[in-house]
């Protein structure tokens with residue numbers, strides 16, 4: 099087992115040869131209590147062998163990983179080591195920067211500054227949008243830069259990620275609450291909210 103300077107809180111396990119297991123853990127774990135390392139070891143080993151992980155191990159690791167001190171530390175590490183790879187906001191059919199600026203002026207009173215926005219490298223259909231708080235970047239999947247995608251859908255996704263920039267993650271009982279009540283309420287303030295949700299459900303059902 100060795101510690102690696104990964105960008106996030108990542109761990110990897112593999113069996114390079116028979117009777118040998120190699121685990122690489124994020125160096126953030128170097129200061130973790132032995133109990134947490136044990137729990138993670140159980141998680142990794144059971145995953146490797148397709149076995150069930152105990153609830154205790156999951157909960158122990160999760161409680162540590164989602165604690166305020168650790169999420170802060172991971173963000174710091176990301177900011178220092180991570181290089182944010184975004185494609186420029188001008189796509190084939192949509193300009194994300196223009197969408198962002200319109201929403202910022204129209205719905206945020208022009209208050210949301212210092213946020214970079216761009217298309218993702220991959221054409222993910224599961225990860226449609228993402229806000230990275232350590233880099234203050236919004237990424238939208240390039241899969242949506244298509245003619246058949248209505249502008250209000252792209253607007254909705256950008257709006258959703260902008261709300262993540264506006265509402266910081268809440269911590270409740272060791273859990274990170276990404277979409278708080280206040281977040282959800284603000285989200286329904288988007289003029290085409292229902293239409294956008296329906297359209298997105300429709301394409302997911304199509305596949």
Ligand SMILES: [Zn+2]
Pocket residue numbers: 258262276277
């Ligand atoms: Zn979200």
